[in-house]
Amino acid sequence: MQKKDSDVTERREKEIWGETSLMSRSHIDQNTYLNCWCPHCKKSLNEDDKAVFQIINSEGQVGISRVSPYLNILDRESTIHVEDDEELADVRCPHCQVSLIVQNQLCKLDNCKLMWFYVSISNSIKLKLVVCIRRTCRWYEMSKEDNERLILRESYEW
Numbered sequence: 001m002q003k004k005d006s007d008v009t010e011r012r013e014k015e016i017w018g019e020t021s022l023m024s025r026s027h028i029d030q031n032t033y034l035n036c037w038c039p040h041c042k043k044s045l046n047e048d049d050k051a052v053f054q055i056i057n058s059e060g061q062v063g064i065s066r067v068s069p070y071l072n073i074l075d076r077e078s079t080i081h082v083e084d085d086e087e088l089a090d091v092r093c094p095h096c097q098v099s100l101i102v103q104n105q106l107c108k109l110d111n112c113k114l115m116w117f118y119v120s121i122s123n124s125i126k127l128k129l130v131v132c133i134r135r136t137c138r139w140y141e142m143s144k145e146d147n148e149r150l151i152l153r154e155s156y157e158w
């Protein structure tokens, strides 16, 4: 029974991430804990096993969103009401309040705004991670250079 369940999960993951997804090519475990960093003030965004962001919803309310910092990001809690499919007005660093929204680029899946920040795993180099800000969308990418670096790098750390 156990096996069946994991098979189904695996198949679903494949559909979402794609056979040639970065994660399978670079051997990153989707359950790997990511250390997240603000690209502006360089401070850590992690706090008590969550990545913390300041968010502004479509009604202009300011709140705090706490996200599980794993690549399969689904589990989010926030201090203000956000619909599952809501496109946030802005996402900012909780330390320096600078916006993390990517300029001049939209999500390929739903034309939603994208946000970016740096991630690292244990002592690895910092990598630029771009993710869609819509909760129900799981699209993300890493910069091409980082992607290549990861694929070239044969490390058991990943």
Ligand SMILES: [Zn+2]
Pocket (backbone or CB within 6 Å): 038, 039, 040, 041, 042, 043, 093, 094, 095, 096, 097, 098
């Ligand atoms: Zn910052």
Ligand SMILES: [Zn+2]
Pocket (backbone or CB within 6 Å): 107, 108, 109, 110, 111, 112, 132, 133, 134, 137, 138, 139
């Ligand atoms: Zn999206």
